[in-house]
Amino acid sequence: MIEQFFAQMPALVIVLPLLAAPMCVLLHRAALAWFVYLITAWACFGLAFLLFVQVKIGGPISYAMGGWPPPFGIELVLDSFNTVVLLLVTGIGAICSLYAKASVAAEIARERAYLFYAAMLLCLCGLAGITVTGDAFNLFVFLEISSLSSYGLIAMGAKRRALLSAFQYLIMGTIGGTFMLIGIGFLYMMTGSLNMADIAERLPAVADTRTVEAGLAFIVVGASLKFALFPLHVWLPNAYTYAPSSVSAFIAATATKVAVYALMRFLFTVFGAAYAFDELPLGEVLMVLAVVAMLSGSMAAIFQTDLKRLLAWSSIAQIGYIVMGFALASSAGITASVTHMVNHGIIKGALFMAAGALFWRLRTISLNDIAGLGKHMPWTSAAFVLAGLSLIGVPATGGFISKWVLLEAVIEPGHYWLAVAILVSSLMALIYIGRVVESLYFRERTEGQAVPGEAPPIMLVATWTLVLANIAIGVHATPLVGAAERAATALLGGGA
């Protein structure tokens, strides 16, 4: 029985949330649904951890869905790369499940809360599915599961603008999803297979055709839409701003990372680095877009007056760092990408949770309204400052580690202008985080502004868990960077 359990773990990590979501709908009571969500999210985190260890010790795992052997059936593949992403997704999901209860009670109508938890579980199921699947079409299906549930989640935001931004996201996200499907269709047309490893084997024979090139282009554009690479980022600021707090935290920390994961999986595992980056000039294109994203995103963030919108623009900039890493197509570059995926996930999760805690008290989070709260909400404000410092890249935080690894990766092949772009963008982060800190600590609350108390303890626990995890990475970076290096080796085809 124990052996059977270990053998089934790759599927369980998707099946548990898929089972739990309809159970939330059937239970109907908000508290019960939350409890199911909590248990499931933590169970998935546990499974992801076990899988991570199993892959680290025993090498890649292959799981045949329905007992149909690959390449005929759907194959789940776990290697050193996707177990890291899976750990991030389920970890953030688990911490969000702690955070969600208080925040949902304040922001979402009681009668609809069970639907919220069901959608959160489906979103978790979709994101976990994208990471574990080794089947190109199955990846698209999970992408749609996660996207559709996140449209619904964003639409549940308290303001009416949430509906409009969810619709905007729906249009852009559907275009992105469709493009990916067209790309996968082209690959299927040329290779007759949907299993990623199998496509990779058959692709070199037909690689020089217009169809395969078009397929690559569709997949790159489609995935870029999903992770909001400049100039396909317009949906993101509104979606993150108007979504309920726990949704912003969860989606900002995971959804874009998983979309980046999907693109990296296609580029390196399916097409192969040599095809995408040597034969086609994809690296240069992505690099330019990444730099523009970093600078324009940070610049836009500086001028925001709404805290969540500021963080959303910062996310667009941070995606630039991640894309820049893997666009180098070197082992060091991919290591930097994976490191920053995890670090940014944790940092942005913490920042959005802190913003959500402020919102919980104030019902608004413009920079003027949070003035002087450093004194009244010390724990929330301190969490924000620490996570913010990490975003800038101050030593002894996770953000420093990612920037260090990324700088090493760009300086090694002599791209000094990229190093300059990274430093400029980091200085801009200093400005926009500085504006928030200035408002929190160096301004007084004016007459007529309410003087709130601290946020509920459970929200603080969730936020601080992420902040401390981030500092732990900053102090002791070897496990994360080591895992990222193994991921890079796995992606570049050097074994597990």
Added chain:
Amino acid sequence: MREHTVLRVITKLLIAPIIIFALYVQFHGDYSPGGGFQAGVVFAAAIILYALIFGLAEARRAVSPDVLRITAALGVLLFAGTGVYAMLQGGNFLDYDYLAHDAIHGQHYGLLLVEFGVGLTVVSTITSIFYVFAGRGRRTNEHET
């Protein structure tokens, strides 16, 4: 359209065959073209036809939105549950070979159960979507509950 006698009579005549055809597509899906999704759409078409001719309120009374929400969830649960049962029997997720004493029966049962789950969810979801669109702008208690 209550006043159109022809439409009403024809609808009444048609609804039963439509539903029977849906059930045929559903349960014969493992041997012939069809299956849960197609059957679900055909079944939902019967409900939607009823709503178009006899009005939304009548349709809601016959097939309540609250019930649909439960059946939609039950369908997914049946699908995933079949997969989990195969896991408990020692197979992989959705490996129907493990559902019965021999593989052929197992595949048969598995397909039947999974497709029924799909069908149930598709009927419920499509009808719910129709209710929401058709009820737009009208004062209903859908939004409050």
